[in-house]
Amino acid sequence: MSRLARLISAGLLCAAIAALPPIAAADAVDADPDLAKRDEDYAAGKRAVEKKDWSQAVRLFQRAEVRNPDNADLQNMLGYSYRNLKQYDLAFTHYKRAIELDPRHRGAHEYIGEAYLLTGDLANAEKHLAALRDICLLPCEELKDLERAVAEYRARKT
Amino acid sequence: MKLRLIQISFAVALAVHGLAQADDTNSQTGPLGKVSFPTSCDSKVQPAFERAVAMLHSFWYSAGEKAFRDVLKDDPQCAIAAWGIASILMSNPLAGQGASPKGAEQAQAAIDEGRRIGAKTERERDYIEAVATYYKDFPTRPEKERQASRAKAYEALAQKYPTDDEAQIFFALYLAGTQTQADQTYAAYLRAAAILENEFRKYPDHPGVAHYLIHSYDAPPIADKGLAAARKYAGIAPAAPHALHMPSHIFTRVGAWEESAATNARSLEVAKAGNEPDEAYHATDYMVYAYLQLARDAEARRSIDAAMKITGSNPARFTAPYAIAAMPARYAFERGAWQEAAKLQPTGSTYPFVEAITYFTRSVGASRSGDLAAARKDAEQLESIHKALLAAKNTYWATEVEVQWLAATGWIALGEGRSDEALKFMRAAADLEDHNEKHIVTPGRIVPARELLGDMLLELKQPDAALKEYEASQLREPNRFRNYLGSARAAEMAGDRAKAAAYYQKLLVLAKDADTARPELESAKKLASR
Secondary structure (H helix, E strand, O other): OOHHHHHHHHHHHHHHHHOOOOHHHHOOOOOOOOHHHHOHHHHHHHHHHHOOOHHHHHHHHHHHHHHOOOOHHHHHHHHHHHHHOOOHHHHHHHHHHHHHHOOOOHHHHHHHHHHHHHOOOHHHHHHHHHHHHHHOOOOOHHHHHHHHHHHHHHHHHO | OOOOEOOOOOOOOOOOOOOOOOOOHHHHOOOOOEOOOOOOOOOOOHHHHHHHHHHHHOOOHHHHHHHHHHHHHHOOOOOHHHHHHHHHOOOOOOOOOOOOHHHHHHHHHHHHHHHHHOOOOHHHHHHHHHHHHHHOOHHHOOHHHHHHHHHHHHHHHHHHOOOOHHHHHHHHHHHHOOOOOOOOOOHHHHHHHHHHHHHHHHOOOOHHHHHHHHHHOOOHHHHHHHHHHHHHHHHHOOOOHHHHHOHHHHHHHHOOHHHHHHHHHHHHHHHHHOOOHHHHHHHHHHHHHHHHHOOOHHHHHHHHHHHOOOOOOOOOOOHHHHHHHHHHHHHHHHOOOHHHHHOOOOOOOOOHHHHHHHHHHHHHHHHHOOOHHHHHHHHHHHHHHHHHHHHOOOHHHHHHHHHHHHHHHHHHHHHOOOHHHHHHHHHHHHHHHHOOOOOOOOOOOOOOHHHHHHHHHHHOOOHHHHHHHHHHHHHHOOOOHHHHHHHHHHHHHOOOHHHHHHHHHHHHHHOOOOOOOOHHHHHHHHHHOO
């Protein structure tokens, strides 16, 4: 599944769960299951990502970040948007922050790994591949995608 | 501050409906502990105001909100009553759920009314502004941020009025409300507990102090520090269902099952009489858990059957749905009734993590009774629920379901003869669970993952390793029947007859008043005396 398709798919699943009686509102300990619902800038940023309008996405996510500085998903989305703008230093900053906030954030590990491959840093990509192997003892798309990306990178280099 | 005994002699006019077994509104009278909260309000409403504050301290939401509103009605200039309304609408500040959107609107209206009235003292105005910080920009701020700003505002209040014990106590409560699941040093809890211990020495009959001490010690390594408050609280406020239930959070943590069952039985009766279905379900789940540790299976069964007749629970809370799914799962698991476990039916809850309880129990039950095809099917359900929760960013419950999925997959692998894989999955489940605190909605997971790892090692004839895991599990989940049984069997298999006998003896002590002849107890009797 492409990452954009996965992001959209995740959004649809998220919406489906959010439509249920208040799982999000009733969750006692989750960091922020409901951010897209209560932060218009974040929701608009995700729509900009769907349209691949990366500059607009960054602007909107930055506005949301002021109100939600500790949201791992928001940091991940900022990293993703900067990565697509080829501003890798900023992408790494936000991916690392996402992982700092949630060390088991599957998406952030995959995307930062792929970003490292884009900058030719295989060693760091493999560190995040190893992290994903630990996290995804049971199947997960993020591990498969990063494994594939690393394999393709190696094939290109040989 | 001088404290004054509040004798609750009023009848709260709540309509009794929705509870099939409700029959006694009179139980809503009675003592709620000693609270002193001086105000500038008309002296005729002061006793009622302090009773309302006592209800707030015991999280008695419906009665408390009404009591504060009645105060405001009886003295329209009593602005501090608006603080009480806004405070009680924050719901349980330790559950992380926070106010509902509708509750927040009502609270903001109360705050606006309090400001419009204009409290006669700066202290009262400061209280109103402190609670207002929580509701500021309510729709656009995450609950964690609201909690943090609330704690900060009450810290400032407590510093400004150092001799105001209520300010210290509320600050401690809201500080404890900032404790995160990730921090296993329990820094916020322990800081709150230090404040509360000081207040507890001064005011041993204050409902909030004893209550919040229990919450502040509601974590495995520090639970025993809360025993004094737990044993005191139910006696301080026996009219409040939550006060009767809350001590069992500590009793469960330390494995004091008889005390847990007794206080929850009283909580259940008060909850039923007071038309509090969610509290009734919650108390029953804790009580069933306790009965099963004592091998009082018949009492557990009766309690489950009675609870299932209760109607009128709040669909916006998962308290009742959780108990409805958890109780039959516990009943099967704790008795090792694997075929029964495999046949449990999903409850149709709209909360995915509640449905996961049943699929987990079914899957492990099916694996342990040899039906691997059924076990795989139920594990697939866990996978779907896990993915959906991850996608919904519901990290906490996604992790809880991941533990269940890993464990179910481990038992399937064991059934397929892939022992190494099985242990890898089961160990990962146990490690993951150790870093995710249990939720306050539940007395405990359906089974501790590390105890289940011990079971698996025992099946694989690795008794030394099994015993190690059982004993590690005892640190977080002490005095459990199945743990002692597994520990005894592991010690016996390892050839340590003295240790085996000691564990069988513990099992017999635990089950001394068993109302059911569990086969394990018969063999324990023989082996304990060897």
